[in-house]
Amino acid sequence: MxxxxxxxxxxxxxxxxxxxxxxxxxxxxxxxxxxxxxxxxxxxxxxxxxxxxxxxxxxxxxEEVPTTELRGLLQEVEKLYKEELRELNDFKPIIEKIAPYADKLPYRYESARLLEIYSRCQYYAKMSDWQKALEKSEEMYEGLHLVNNSADVHMFRAMMKFNEHKYAESLEMLQGSRRSFENRNAVLDSLKKLDFDFLEAILYFALGKDEEAVNLMDEAIEYSKEHQIFYRINDLYRVMGFHAILTGNREKKEYYVHKLRLFADFSDDDKIQTTLDLLEAHDLNSFIHDFDKAEALVDRNLKKDKDGDHHQFYLEKGKALYGQGKLDEALTWLKRHRTADFLHHPYDLAMNYEKDAYMALIYEAQGKHSLAKKHAKTAKELIEPMPDLPYKQFILDVYRKING
Known part of the structure; x- marks a missing residue:
């Protein structure tokens, strides 16, 4: 300093x-x-x-921390934070940059934002005292009447409960925050409204309250169309498309996938195309059972996987090979798969938990009954707390089959 x-x-x-x-x-x-x-x-x-x-x-x-120095620090930290969010890798360098200032920051927007980033990074780095900085940040935002920034803090706090798989508690916190802003006539901008809508809807889905979730998603999509706002439209279409797959609504699935492909072309976003290919491959493997077509989609994306981090495609590759009867090859790919640490929604978790069920089936076919029982048990224990999704039925059926 x-x-x-x-x-x-x-x-x-x-x-x-x-x-x-x-x-x-x-x-x-x-x-x-x-x-x-x-x-x-x-x-x-x-x-x-x-x-x-x-x-x-x-x-x-x-000033102990002059404005020019504060703004320069925030500019540097914002850039680093965005980079790390994409990788979810190492947040400690950001923490080290902010730490010397944390107790000496003046009462202004830059300070509140630095404390918010500081708290988020502490959380991602698994540090125990992350809430202290978040509370100071929220206090500053409220005192400066920065309602939308304060809303971000509220949503972050609620989603930390989501990350602990406390979905009901997370939903209660999120709805409570939303009511608190409405009760004091605090005006949130359109983007924050869509954030609240989307997060509330995925929490409804996590609790198996599909009707409430779909209604809220439909409202958010109509609001986006009416106001010509493309923010969150990728997330909204993706989740609705996935839900359509789970419920067997082929017409809606095709509708949302088509909309997403148009949006991907419009925004020139390769990540959306990759997500769509994964969605299609998953649908082909788990529901349509067209394993050749699924493998072709997977291979197209694995060719672009230079960093070796497309673990979801490893899972779908293993499932496609299993469906083709290539058990040894399937097992190799399934072993490579890892469930990402940032996945917390039951939809994401349940589809990943299929891996152990497929491995159990392969080991049983190879005559390795003890290994089959071990993986069937692992899959069963992981899926039991999840809502009644198609994956749960599949995994429980495999467990019963392996255990006679």
Missing amino acids: ETLGERIRKLRKEKGLTLQALAGSEMTKGMLSLIENNKANPSIESLSYIAQQLEVDRNELL
Whole structure:
């Protein structure tokens, strides 16, 4: 963190001033040099004169964390945070950058946002005291009347319960937050409304309340169309398409997949195309049982998988090979699959839990009964707390088959 002298020197150099130019007629070059090197403290009159010469407010020089430094830090941290969110990799460098400032931040937007990012990174890094910074951040947002930022904090807190698979508690918190904003007539922008709609709907799905979820999703889609807002439309179509697959509604599934492909072309987003291929491959494997077509879709994406992180495609590859009777090859791909740490919704978890059921079937076919029983038991224990989705029936059927 900069000292007063370092701050003066930095601003002087940014403005292209020499020591002599900044000293002007009111100070000596030697005294200014001593101040910049923290060997002398300026009087109030001298500080006011230096601030005038630098064309900044005197308080800018006196603040423990000046505005320019704060904004520079936030700009740097925002960039790092966005990069790490994509990778979900290492948040500690961001924590280390913010930590020296955390207890000295002035009461302003930049400080609140830094504390919010600090808290989120602490959570992702599995640090125990992440809520302390989040509470300070929310207090600042509320005091500064930054309602939409405060809403982000509320949603983040509720979704942490979701990550603990406490879906009912998460939904209660989210709805409580929404009511609290409505009761005080706080106006949320359209994007925040769609955030609340989407998160509330996926929590309804997680609890098996499909009717409430679909109604809310439909309302959100109509709202997006009416206001020409494309924010969240990818998420809305994707979840509705997946739900249509689970309920066997082929017409709706084709409708939402078609809409998503159009949106992917419009937005030139390869990630949406990849997600759609995965959705299609999953549908072909688990519901239509066209294993050749599923494998072709999977292979197309595995060719682009330079980083070796397409674990969902590994699972679908194994299922396609199993369906073709290529058991040894299927087992190799299934063993490579790992359930990502960031998956917490029952839809995502349940489809991943199929892996052990398929491995159990393969081991049983190979005459390795003890291994078959082990994996069938693992799949059963994982799926039991989940809602009654098609995966649950499949896994329980496999368990009963293996155990006679």
